[in-house]
Amino acid sequence: MKIGILMSGQGAQSVGMGQDLYEQVPAYRETIDQASAVLGYDLMTEVIQNDAKLQQTRFAQPAIFAMSMGIHRALADKLGDVNSYLGLSLGEYSALTAAGAFDFEQAVALLKDRGAYMQTAGDQNPGKMVAVMHDDQGLVAEVLASLRAQGKRVYPANYNTFAQLVIGGIAADVDEAVAKLTEAGVTRMIPLPVSGAFHTPLLDQAAVSLQARLADEPIGTLQKTVYSNTTGQAFTDVKATLGEQITHPTYFAQALQGMLNDGVDVLIEFGPSNTLIKFSKKIGGKDIKRYNVSDVASYVAVLNMLKGE
CATH class of the missing domain: 3.40.366.10 (Malonyl-Coenzyme A Acyl Carrier Protein, domain 2)
Structure with missing residues (x-):
């Protein structure tokens, strides 16, 4: 073995x-x-x-x-x-x-x-993280990139599996990303109990x-x-x-x-x-x-x- x-x-x-x-x-x-x-x-x-x-x-x-x-x-x-x-x-x-x-x-x-x-x-820089359960991680990354192009601070943080991507950033910007992802058809997202936006x-x-x-x-x-x-x-x-x-x-x-x-x-x-x-x-x-x-x-x-x- x-x-x-x-x-x-x-x-x-x-x-x-x-x-x-x-x-x-x-x-x-x-x-x-x-x-x-x-x-x-x-x-x-x-x-x-x-x-x-x-x-x-x-x-x-x-x-x-x-x-x-x-x-x-x-x-x-x-x-x-x-x-x-x-x-x-x-x-x-x-x-x-x-x-x-x-x-x-x-x-x-x-x-x-x-x-x-x-x-x-x-x-000093409080943040939020949310686990996005979706098998099209390219879609998730595209939504985040479009928000960053508007000056938002939200990023891909953890590719845990090929269908679970944790996102993180400024709390209000993460919330906006969640709303955009919901509009795009993502149905399952879980806020994580963390003290910062790690890996961002x-x-x-x-x-x-x-x-x-x-x-x-x-x-x-x-x-x-x-x-x-x-x-x-x-x-x-x-x-x-x-x-x-x-x-x-x-x-x-x-x-x-x-x-x-x-x-x-x-x-x-x-x-x-x-x-x-x-x-x-x-x-x-x-x-x-x-x-x-x-x-x-x-x-x-x-x-x-x-x-x-």
């Missing part, structure tokens, strides 16, 4: 996430505690049990990363020869760390700052700050293929791509298709939810085996699968 690991992105978090893993899996607990030491606060008690903090970008990002990496470390010696990694936005840092680009503590420190940059930018130019300042922050960071040699949401292809220039990522659309669907085209036949998502596994059902065939690890029960199930039991 050829295993592809998916790493959860922001929005997957939930209060109490990973509590049973922390209590019962030593490698997981050690990972969370190591992240807490870098951050300067206790992730489990001060963030993961606190819904108000967990919904803030600056706290959610390192918390989700630490959870995904804790699961990865707990299963590492059983995973064998992983074929490739793919994370959604924030999850790219988990994927890159698992593949050797970043040291764990280095990545925690980076995400502490990245989350703060994005939190500040989102607070509204976060320009966060991107500038992150690029400066990344400039002197050492990047290790990737030991595995990691697919990029920003390009839809395998990472080549890590710093440049991560610098662009905050303000550019994500192409998860295209990146996952590349992973599957490379022969991956088992997908496992590490993180608080199974969102990416759900996306994968809209992208890959039914012959792909799919798993997620978010608690002790799913951890044991995947552990047994990897051991051939």
Whole structure:
């Protein structure tokens, strides 16, 4: 089997996430505690049990990363020869760390700052995001382009599947886009509970700050293929791509298709939810085996699968 690991992105978090893993899996607990030491606060008690903090970008990002990496470390010696990694936005840092680009503590420190940059930018430039469920994504892009030609600030943000495109921008402009898309025949659109218009130019300042922050960071040699949401292809220039990522659309669907085209036949998502596994059902065939690890029960199930039991 050829295993592809998916790493959860922001929005997957939930209060109490990973509590049973922390209590019962030593490698997981050690990972969370190591992240807490870098951050300067206790992730489990001060963030993961606190819904108000967990919904803030600056706290959610390192918390989700630490959870995904804790699961990865707990299963590492059983995973064998992983074929490739793919994370959604924030999850790219988990994927890159698992593949050797970043040291764990280095990545925690980076995400502490990245989350703060994005939190500040989102607070200064409030936005809105809406998931558009429609299989003609060209039509959606055309409507947004026509509005931008009129000076509106609304953009394609996340190509999650080939029939789900999240749009984002200034709230009033997103609302106008929703009205135009309704007129064009789109019938299903879902507002998302987010604190900013991520992956749009509204976060320009966060991107500038992150690029400066990344400039002197050492990047290790990737030991595995990691697919990029920003390009839809395998990472080549890590710093440049991560610098662009905050303000550019994500192409998860295209990146996952590349992973599957490379022969991956088992997908496992590490993180608080199974969102990416759900996306994968809209992208890959039914012959792909799919798993997620978010608690002790799913951890044991995947552990047994990897051991051939």
